[in-house]
Amino acid sequence: MIKTPMYFNVTYVKINICESCSNEFNDGAQCYVCKKYYDFGCAGITKRGFRNLGADRRAQWKCLQCKKVSFSPSPSRPSSEATPGGNSGGESATLDVILKEIREMKNLVTTVPSLIEDIKSIKVELIHLKESCEYNSSLVKSFHDQVSSLERGVSQIEKI
Ligand SMILES: [Zn+2]
Numbered sequence: 146m147i148k149t150p151m152y153f154n155v156t157y158v159k160i161n162i163c164e165s166c167s168n169e170f171n172d173g174a175q176c177y178v179c180k181k182y183y184d185f186g187c188a189g190i191t192k193r194g195f196r197n198l199g200a201d202r203r204a205q206w207k208c209l210q211c212k213k214v215s216f217s218p219s220p221s222r223p224s225s226e227a228t229p230g231g232n233s234g235g236e237s238a239t240l241d242v243i244l245k246e247i248r249e250m251k252n253l254v255t256t257v258p259s260l261i262e263d264i265k266s267i268k269v270e271l272i273h274l275k276e277s278c279e280y281n282s283s284l285v286k287s288f289h290d291q292v293s294s295l296e297r298g299v300s301q302i303e304k305i
């Protein structure tokens with residue numbers, strides 16, 4: 146009788162067959178487009194590189210074949226968008242509008258700090274203006290005092 150439990154193989158060793166070279170392997174990459182398995186030799190990526198992609202990008206990894214398919218047919222994309230009555234055109238138009246609005250908002254946000262600086266400098270100028278006004282009014286007051294004391298002097302002279 147075999148003493149090794151049967152589930153050991155099933156649970157812990159995942160054997161896949163490489164789509165490209167038909168080698169059996171237990172650690173490779175699966176393409177999320179065609180769902181085919183590749184060993185790292187045929188996947189066009191190193192084991193370490195694949196690990197470094199992170200869970201999200203690993204889950205969206207494309208094999209070399211699917212990469213070719215998604216990159217090459219750039220001329221077919223505008224033609225599919227140009228089909229009359231297609232929803233894709235409308236969606237991309239609204240997306241453009243949204244992007245444009247986001248850019249405008251971004252521009253507004255970047256002008257806010259300079260606006261705040263402007264307001265600060267205006268405030269400082271107002272304070273200076275107020276100070277000079279107070280100074281002027283005190284000048285006027287002292288001038289007025291001088292004039293009235295002069296008037297008193299003149300009227301006293303007139304009495305003589
Ligand atoms: Zn292979």
Ligand SMILES: [Zn+2]
Nearest residue numbers: 176179208211
């Ligand atoms: Zn693929």
